[in-house]
Amino acid sequence: GTSGGVDRYEITQRAVTAEVLPGVRTPLWTYGGTFPGPTIEARRGRPVTVEHRNELPVPTVVHLHGGRTPAESDGYPTDLVLPVGWRDVPAGHGGHGMPGMGGMRDPRARTTNLTREYTFPNDQRPALLWYHDHRMDFTAPAIWRGLAGLHIVRDDAEDALGLPSGPRELPIVIADRAFDEDGALAYPALDPDLRERPGVEEPYLAGVLGDVILVNGAPWPVHEVDAARYRLRVLNASNARHYDLEVVLDDGRRLDLVQIGADQGLLAAPVTHASLPIAPAERYDLVVDFADVPVGSLVRVINRLGAGRTRDVLAFRVARKAPDGSRVPEVLSADLPSWDRADAVRVREFSFRAGQVNGGHGWLIGGLPFDPARTDVTVGLGDVEVWRLVADVHHPVHLHLVGFRVLSRSGRPPLPHDAGLKDTVSLRPGEAAEIITRFDGYRGRYLFHCHNAEHEDMGMMANLEVV
Ligand code: C2O
Ligand code: CU
Numbered sequence: 001g002t003s004g005g006v007d008r009y010e011i012t013q014r015a016v017t018a019e020v021l022p023g024v025r026t027p028l029w030t031y032g033g034t035f036p037g038p039t040i041e042a043r044r045g046r047p048v049t050v051e052h053r054n055e056l057p058v059p060t061v062v063h064l065h066g067g068r069t070p071a072e073s074d075g076y077p078t079d080l081v082l083p084v085g086w087r088d089v090p091a092g093h094g095g096h097g098m099p100g101m102g103g104m105r106d107p108r109a110r111t112t113n114l115t116r117e118y119t120f121p122n123d124q125r126p127a128l129l130w131y132h133d134h135r136m137d138f139t140a141p142a143i144w145r146g147l148a149g150l151h152i153v154r155d156d157a158e159d160a161l162g163l164p165s166g167p168r169e170l171p172i173v174i175a176d177r178a179f180d181e182d183g184a185l186a187y188p189a190l191d192p193d194l195r196e197r198p199g200v201e202e203p204y205l206a207g208v209l210g211d212v213i214l215v216n217g218a219p220w221p222v223h224e225v226d227a228a229r230y231r232l233r234v235l236n237a238s239n240a241r242h243y244d245l246e247v248v249l250d251d252g253r254r255l256d257l258v259q260i261g262a263d264q265g266l267l268a269a270p271v272t273h274a275s276l277p278i279a280p281a282e283r284y285d286l287v288v289d290f291a292d293v294p295v296g297s298l299v300r301v302i303n304r305l306g307a308g309r310t311r312d313v314l315a316f317r318v319a320r321k322a323p324d325g326s327r328v329p330e331v332l333s334a335d336l337p338s339w340d341r342a343d344a345v346r347v348r349e350f351s352f353r354a355g356q357v358n359g360g361h362g363w364l365i366g367g368l369p370f371d372p373a374r375t376d377v378t379v380g381l382g383d384v385e386v387w388r389l390v391a392d393v394h395h396p397v398h399l400h401l402v403g404f405r406v407l408s409r410s411g412r413p414p415l416p417h418d419a420g421l422k423d424t425v426s427l428r429p430g431e432a433a434e435i436i437t438r439f440d441g442y443r444g445r446y447l448f449h450c451h452n453a454e455h456e457d458m459g460m461m462a463n464l465e466v467v
């Protein structure tokens with residue numbers, strides 16, 4: 001609904017069962033009864049208020065990933081929406097991945113309500129954002145159970161480009177999951193390959209993988225398309241799985257992936273890829289042209305990193321010839337920030353490495369596990385900084401509040417898919433990447449963390465105070 005220039009949504013977080021796999025019912029935690037949750041359609045500069053009501057058995061936190069959001073609506077991990085009927089929050093926390101085992105108190109927690117109103121100004125470049133749970137220590141199992149949805153920001157300039165739209169613009173939310181024989185989600189679930197890997201003493205450590213690939217909540221869907229251009233807005237909503245996407249025809253031909261946008265909106269100009277790696281939480285805005293595909297053919301989107309059934313992601317069936325008035329302009333956007341090393345007032349370095357947390361295995365930033373009572377980094381509002389991020393194994397690193405540009409990877413130029421404005425950068429094993437950003441937007445307490453959701457729950461998160 002609309003009132004006084006603000007669009008309002010009401011979302012009830014509730015447990016449902018749904019037929020995800022044919023013939024069995026799967027218990028899910030949902031935003032509004034579906035996985036993914038309802039898509040929030042927003043216009044640039046027009047605020048959206050979302051009232052979340054928590055009818056789940058545990059506290060929750062809602063974060064708009066990629067949103068330029070005032071801190072009080074950013075979903076700090078201890079800023080809880082308590083469940084309806086919740087009487088007491090036990091002190092201390094039960095450890096990651098144990099849904100329902102406990103909550104926690106943070107003296108600075110601002111709200112403990114059964115409902116919570118989040119306001120998103122949408123004062124940012126048009127982009128595919130997503131909202132998901134962000135409760136301290138429990139984010140990974142909450143997302144796994146279904147707490148994720150899309151939030152799309154659009155504006156007139158983007159609408160005027162003539163990109164494929166309407167039924168030819170498709171959100172593609174990719175998430176792997178594992179199920180037991182009854183159809184219930186299995187968490188943690190181990191990929192058989194993972195079990196073999198040395199140093200994995202506990203199932204969560206490398207991140208939880210599933211052997212079923214869901215796209216928009218359905219396993220390996222086949223989508224009927226016209227022989228025309230499509231805009232695919234891809235989100236990797238998996239907890240830990242990386243994909244390297246490739247589009248292939250039965251006759252062995254490959255279709256180009258024309259990248260038009262990154263996490264934080266349109267690129268300056270399109271970039272064509274043969275295949276495209278996507279880490280957890282990353283988004284790619286892609287155009288694929290089915291015009292030359294014979295009617296009746298199946299076009300498969302595969303994951304080159306997968307094996308067996310995790311190699312398949314989804315497929316398109318080209319159903320008919322049809323006119324196509326869409327285009328991919330040479331110039332997509334002219335408003336990308338042009339920060340340069342010379343603008344930076346500071347260079348910081350952070351290591352993302354395994355380490356000990358409370359005597360067990362965990363993941364650390366700069367040698368420390370997440371602590372809501374500690375300020376790790378203080379930046380001045382409006383400051384441009386360069387951050388050097390150093391990884392031991394694969395870590396997709398995400399900053400709240402800001403978009404950034406990738407400057408370098410281990411001293412070399414960024415990769416072709418690093419183009420544009422990002423909010424998550426996929427650090428490869430042993431890599432040191434430099435990013436540059438301006439911390440503008442709002443003052444307050446934000447976060448940066450690894451978006452392998454299990455790594456995040458196991459400590460790989462830090463506080464970022466904008467003053
Ligand atoms: Cu997608 Cu801090 O989150
Ligand atoms: Cu985020």
Ligand code: CU
Nearest residue numbers: 395450452455
């Ligand atoms: Cu990580």
